[in-house]
Amino acid sequence: MSTLFSQELLISTFAIIIVPLYMLYLRSSRSKNPSVLPINWPIVGVFPYLIANFHNLHDYLAVVLAGSGHNFRAHGPPGTGLRFFITCEPANVRHIFTTNHANFPKGAEFAAIFDIAGGSFFTTEGEPWRRQRARAQRVLSNPRLLACMTACCRDKVENGLPPVLMHMASTGTTFDLQDLTTRLVFDMTATPLFGVDPGLLSSDMPPMDAAVAMDTVMEVALFRHIVPTSGWKVMRRLNIGPERKLAAAHTVLRGFIEEMMERRKRKEHAGNEGAPSVDILSSYIDDPDYQQNDGLLHATLINYMIAGRDTIGTALTWVFYNLAQNPHVVSFIRHELSPIASRKAATGANNSSTMVIFEPEETKSLVYMRAAIHESLRLHPPVPIERKTAVAHDVMPSGHVVHAGDTLLISLHSMGRMEGVWGKDCREYNTDRWLSEDGKKLRYVPSHKFLSFSSGPRLCLGKDVSFMQMNTIVAAMVWNFDVEVVEGQRVQPKMSCVLQMKNGLMVKLKKREM
Template identity: 90%
Template sequence: MSISFSQELLISTLAIILVPLYMLYLRSSRPKNPPALPTNWPIVGVFPYLIANFHNLHDYLAAVLAEAGHNFRAHGPPGTGLRFFITCEPANVRHIFTTNHANFPKGAEFAAIFDIAGGSFFTTEGEPWRRQRARAQRVLSNPRLLVRMTACCRDKVENGLLPVLMHMATAATPFDLQDLTTRLVFDMTAAPLFGVDPGLLSPDMPPMDAAAAMDTVMEVALFRHTVPASCWKAMRRLNIGPERKLAAAHTVLGGFIEEMVERRKKEHVANEGDPSSVDILSSYIDDLDYQQNDGLLHATLINYMIAGRDTIGTALTWVFYNLAQNPHVMSAIRNELSPIASRKAATGANNSSTMVIFEPEETKSLVYMRAALHESLRLHPPVPIERKTAVANDVMPTGHVVHAGDTLLISLHSMGRMEGVWGKDCLEYNPDRWLSEDGKKLRYVPSHKFLAFSSGPRLCLGKDISFMQMNTIVAAMVWNFDMEVVEGQRVQPKMSCVLQMKNGLIVKLKKRDM
């Protein structure tokens, strides 16, 4: 049954009035040792707890799921349709993502939340999704495109990242590493996508309007996930609150995509037949379905930007943070890189006298560095929460019953922090947990336990590309520089659908003596 605008406004108003009252009641009646589990209160459900803990939502969910045994059921105010089953149990994840995945699509509400990517394979289901995914798989497996993406990554490291880092090290200037990795990965994603380099990682550090707009999309999306749809839809109609900010972000992103498409269309005609002009956009420009539907083309391009920029850029910042906090891990990675650097020095293969640049192929088989990356992704998955909807009633492997229409929230962030999943040292950064006994191979860990690249039919198509990029960037930075996280800053996740750091990551660098 559809809800009118007046009904949306009424429900939103009631929530605004009742939630603070319930929070005051909770505060006044709170026992000395309150339980970790929130109470499903009448009328407002767990909504007061979500509001009270929204600033630290990911850690709060981890505490709740640890107390509840990896699974928790919650509901929101009546009439809002907020019925949640929250889980981080690997057996349930396998059931949801693989065994009975047809019963757990992302759902219409997910598509509404990410309306900016509406119609793309990020939000669609069924035959449209299968058709678009097959198309994306063909595009991303194109050997020419893979060569270009590899070359783009290598070039950005040598001619963009390392000179900037050298400047920062020479000046001994503290800087925001998250800002730098965002610029780097935005360029690395956009160049092979549009065939045009935005040039955000340049000496003058230009404004990042499109990147900032993408951040806004992800922040407001988390807000949409956690409040009744009637609430955020009423805000959207009234153009107030987070929805006002989101509307401005949509305008900026739409303008950026349109500019990139128009520039590439002109170059596509001029350079037709040039093998060096291969890019992702060109493979869609001549497709009749996309020619006749600019909205679908734009949504698909934003889908690629999210998949590339948000995930890799976010992951890298946490990788460097974890390495800086664990110097012995950084030393072990350098020991693994040392034979490669020695060979390059002996053969004169390195073009720079002061920097060592590692080719993507040289780092592909490095076991310990891959283990270090996996461990960072375990503790800090770029996408901390996945959302699904139950089509029909079902029973989870743990015995929990879900009903048709229930929203399932899978907390990846919590899964990496569960003692029952990863052992008593689950909160420690320990790459050794990924290694075989002799340390020469990676242990097999099923995707439903390590969900950083999703699982089942929606397994990430760009996983190998992601590791190629991270290997190349991490190797260059770890080998050439010592890094120190500036003391006194509070490192915590931003409340967003991607696990960026709320306050950035301020670091200082020192050039290593070779």
């Protein structure tokens, strides 16, 4: 056994023996003082707290950060390299993401955590990242590709959703809305990416092996974030625990990509001399750098899948949940949609016989609906935590010192729940906070305060496409159906790097009478 492996095993074994003893003490302390903040204990640091609260980590961090003034320093057992600076302070976020962003890359550990996307612009830094980002920007600004993505969204909403939704409404069937939005957004992401439709949103509702594998990647990634690197690497070498599950997920995702590329190839051959494919893959597959490196091509394609499917699919489920809890917001959105629906009815512009479908261009300027989506993203950001690494010593605007090698965790989930950032009603769903006094315009909120699409040089390239898709889907659902969340279910976040619902969202639909 190698010396390095022996050290990793020793540290992991040590943590396994010591941590449970501390957890027993924590349970006793919590019963006496439930609001106690984590203590950086000798030897084990805050590691026992992270493990004890892993099932509810995002809400736990919000409590800790609220009680410690938006910032908290933590460390793990010696030799693990776990030195955290956890923050949700907007001034610090601006410093990390914009003012001094060169000092705060994602870092080598981030790349190791998301090794399935290794080498892509999701994990790279410096010149490789700049080249790849510039390329992605050219790809995503291609008018033909944008038209393809818009058409794909429109087709799914007009032809894919109605049969499923009308069946559920007519039969009064209870169903998982998160499952439905996952299928919808998976198809909407993969079709422009590969040039072929995976067909997950169909009448027979086929297995979602690739989507489940992506969920696994994000769940295990959160585990890797808070466990010593040596610990999860030992598990990976021994192929046990979460790492065993992750290895299987990697195999499924690589198989899915190969299948989609093969289907695209067959489609091209069947099309003979037709127009060239308009898809994201076409922009990479003929490039020598990607032809000679299948791993980089696969990582880049997975990068695009994560950017589209994980964020939008996750966001939509929370949007519909929040709307169901706030019927007055639904009424305002319908009022905003009413003139468009009337024009469509008068001109016979709607092609669907069962649902009123709104064109992406028609929903682009709807202020109130955008405010409703923004407010849901504030409370339930699809990516609840961002991770950075300090290259050199620095002083935060809050006055905290970070040292070279420190890991910085930025809690977006916590930021939306801070009174000092959003006011005393920070935990309430309030669309008015996004509207001007006359309600006709959106208020400007800087990205370092509303971080759902990142900030600074890494600002999300697909933001406009994301809102186009969400607007189109939300408009169709809200106008045509009443959504009722089934009572008695426990709605809580899954412990993952994306804020999916742990148990899904069971709902019933009722078709509106026009």
